[in-house]
Amino acid sequence: METKIIRNQLERIRRRCGFQNGIDVDSNGSRGGLCLAWRDDVTISLRSFSKRHIDVIMEATGEGNRRRFTGFYGSTYIQGKNESWDLLKNLRNAEELPWFVCGDFNEIMYGHEKRGGLPREERYMDAFRTLLTDCHLVDVGYIGNWFTWKRGNLPETNIQERLDRGVTNEDWLSLFLDAIIQHLPHSFSDHCPLLINKKREDNERPKKSFKFEAWWVLEESFAEELRYIWDNSTGELVQKLEKVSIGLTRWASQIRRTDESDRDDENLAELIDTKIQLDYEIDRDEQYWE
Numbered sequence: 001m002e003t004k005i006i007r008n009q010l011e012r013i014r015r016r017c018g019f020q021n022g023i024d025v026d027s028n029g030s031r032g033g034l035c036l037a038w039r040d041d042v043t044i045s046l047r048s049f050s051k052r053h054i055d056v057i058m059e060a061t062g063e064g065n066r067r068r069f070t071g072f073y074g075s076t077y078i079q080g081k082n083e084s085w086d087l088l089k090n091l092r093n094a095e096e097l098p099w100f101v102c103g104d105f106n107e108i109m110y111g112h113e114k115r116g117g118l119p120r121e122e123r124y125m126d127a128f129r130t131l132l133t134d135c136h137l138v139d140v141g142y143i144g145n146w147f148t149w150k151r152g153n154l155p156e157t158n159i160q161e162r163l164d165r166g167v168t169n170e171d172w173l174s175l176f177l178d179a180i181i182q183h184l185p186h187s188f189s190d191h192c193p194l195l196i197n198k199k200r201e202d203n204e205r206p207k208k209s210f211k212f213e214a215w216w217v218l219e220e221s222f223a224e225e226l227r228y229i230w231d232n233s234t235g236e237l238v239q240k241l242e243k244v245s246i247g248l249t250r251w252a253s254q255i256r257r258t259d260e261s262d263r264d265d266e267n268l269a270e271l272i273d274t275k276i277q278l279d280y281e282i283d284r285d286e287q288y289w290e
Helices: 007-016 078-092 122-134 170-175 214-218 222-231 237-262 266-289
Strands: 021-028 031-038 042-050 053-060 066-073 099-104 142-144 149-151 159-161 164-168 180-183 194-197
Touching: 007 021, 007 031, 021 042, 021 053, 031 042, 031 053, 031 066, 053 078, 078 122, 099 170, 099 194, 164 170, 164 194, 170 237, 222 237
Parallel strands: 066 099, 142 180
Antiparallel strands: 021 031, 042 053, 053 066, 099 164, 149 159, 180 194
């Protein structure tokens, strides 16, 4: 997410939070600004940065395994979308490593990721989905509130969207099959913080699960898909099984997306309206005590 803070202020804030190491990108007035901070138990090598991204190689102390992380901030303007997507495509062409991309993409993938306001045009969502497919990136999933950004506290003016997410390639996903992103509560910012856990607790159920579930085998195309993935996987037995797991995860995710896009939104709308009203009451209470 954009910090909206100039580099000198960013550095002071980062150090007060206990992060002596960091990469800070200046804001342009009250717009933009990025920051990546880390402690001494990880080695970070900067690959590239811009006003829309920070791309690094990560290596945990004592592990020796290199992984790639990209903090990404997509354009808020229609005319800047193609520039943002071209940037991510160019980053995709770098060295093949386990790759995790996280941030505010300022775009949704499907209509049900937005509530309130004008419906999102399908061509913009389709361009975002195509971008992730071209970059071989899949959505990690999440737990917590359905949306990561909101504007307007009154029910008639409230707009909520899932603009922030984490996406990975298959190499990263195979290392952290149980990884999950949690949407944390927020009050001061219009975006919620994202907490990435490498291992979810037993009672945490993601909105989009990447674990094998019994309903998969009830799908008519399950056996055919399983056979296709197995026949096209190479390597030793364990490697083939990992590729089958990842392939089935992606296939199941596509089926879920289709199901979600066709579902009845009546119950969803009722829950969201209730949540908006509760947020409104909480904000009023906070203003009173302030």
